[in-house]
Amino acid sequence: MALNNFEEQIKEKFSSRMIEPSENAWELLEKKMVQKKTNRFNYRYLYGAVAAVFIGIMVMLNFINTDVKNDNEPSVVESNPPTIEDSVTEKYKEQEIDFSKEPVLTQVEETEKEAPKKEDVLIKDNIIQNQEVVEIDNDKTLLMNTKKETLESLASVEQKKDSLIDKKVIEVLASISELNEQNGAVTDAEINALLDKAQKEINAQRILKNNKVDATALLLDVEGEIDRSFRDKVFEAIKNGYSKVKTAVAERNH
Amino acid sequence: MLLKVVQLYKNETDLIKKATKNNREAQHYLFVTYSPKMLSICRQYINDIHYAEDVMISGFSKVFTHLKSFKFEGSFEGWIRKIMVRECISFLRTRKKMTFIEESPQNYKEIAIDAVASLEVDEIQQLIDELPEGYRTVFVMQAIEGYSHKEIAEFLQISEGTSKSQLFKARKMLKENFLKRNTQRNGTK
Incomplete structure (x- = not known):
């Protein structure tokens, strides 16, 4: 009882006690709150800056990766430049794919042609089917035309190429035979010089005839490489002997 | 009103x-x-x-x-x-001023310090200030703020027994300090 009384008395005394804070207490509190806010604000900026730096690094890495890829890509292209043969084979492949579709088209065509004969077929279906038949026929004729055109163009390209090379082969062989007759023997250096000269002429004529800049011809011209097919043909001709060459020369002279 | x-x-x-x-x-x-x-x-x-x-x-x-x-x-x-x-x-x-010695629960006799209540607030505060931090915290929390031992134990992360023992010791020391002060003031033993 006495204890409770004591505690109650103390409680009362302390509850009624007031201690006025110093005059600048509120200013200190304000400063503290502003500081807290600025700290939070700074943290936001800090997080933003960190995020920006991270994004920047990611973008830079991405650029570096793409640059590395770009650096690699040209080397691949340069090592395997597209040749006429490649383009020809690609065209043939396309043709093959188109031809494989042909039986399907003919089957459809046959069924479509039979369709109008049946009496029970609906008019709507007939109209649609007839339209489809016309479209398919048009496609087929277009396909056939393109096929013919490409084959003709390819043949002419091959013929032109072969005739040019053959002409040069004959010229080279003639000059070799002339040298052989004059000197009694032909050195490797002389043959190589003739081949180089002929190759350059072929390349120059190719560029002039096509009216377009042939990347392959230019490349070959610059590098001074000899076309394999041309070289093979010359050596083949040498192998076969001079008899054939002589007749060719004689024919040319006449 | x-x-x-x-x-x-x-x-x-x-x-x-x-x-x-x-x-x-x-x-x-x-x-x-x-x-x-x-x-x-x-x-x-x-x-x-x-x-x-x-x-x-x-x-x-x-x-x-x-x-x-x-x-x-x-x-x-x-x-x-x-x-x-x-x-x-x-x-x-x-400030590491507050230390508690963990003690098992005992039956602490309540110490009557009615005389302390007769003092002015500042005088009581002085007596409380003389108590060690641990004693004082528990005493203020229990006697003045009205927290239960359970609440004090949760606040201070101590056991209820420790809270009780701290309060007992605080009361005892408060009484001793009060008597000492009275003796000094009156000039008698």
Whole structure:
């Protein structure tokens, strides 16, 4: 009882006690709150800056990766430049794919042609089917035309190429035979010089005839490489002997 | 009278709502209203008035920062008081002045110190200041703030037994100090 009384008395005394804070207490509190806010604000900026730096690094890495890829890509292209043969084979492949579709088209065509004969077929279906038949026929004729055109163009390209090379082969062989007759023997250096000269002429004529800049011809011209097919043909001709060459020369002279 | 009370309550609610939206005027008004009371509470726990004021300012800063979490379910003064007590305990912990010796529960005889109650508040405060930090904290929390031993144990992260023993020892020391003071004042043994 006495204890409770004591505690109650103390409680009362302390509850009624007031201690006025110093005059600048509120200013200190304000400063503290502003500081807290600025700290939070700074943290936001800090997080933003960190995020920006991270994004920047990611973008830079991405650029570096793409640059590395770009650096690699040209080397691949340069090592395997597209040749006429490649383009020809690609065209043939396309043709093959188109031809494989042909039986399907003919089957459809046959069924479509039979369709109008049946009496029970609906008019709507007939109209649609007839339209489809016309479209398919048009496609087929277009396909056939393109096929013919490409084959003709390819043949002419091959013929032109072969005739040019053959002409040069004959010229080279003639000059070799002339040298052989004059000197009694032909050195490797002389043959190589003739081949180089002929190759350059072929390349120059190719560029002039096509009216377009042939990347392959230019490349070959610059590098001074000899076309394999041309070289093979010359050596083949040498192998076969001079008899054939002589007749060719004689024919040319006449 | 009733109308006045209702109006006052409404005003305080509006004040708190304004203070929640960082209205400096409202915050200043709340500070002026409650700071003398809160500084008194802080002074109960902390000997130095300047440190007590620093802790009170820090406590008010937390009050205004976390004002959104006040749900208007209890009294606003009680909510601030709790924050202040926590702040004081946190301050004492950082200064490592508050130590507790864990003890098993015993039947402590309650010490009657009626004579102490007859003293003025400042004199009682002086007697409390002479107590070690641990004793004083438990004594203030239990005898003045009215916390139960369970609540004190949770606050201070000690066992209830330790809280009880601390209170017993605080009372004993308070009585001894009071008697000593009386003897010195009266000049008799």
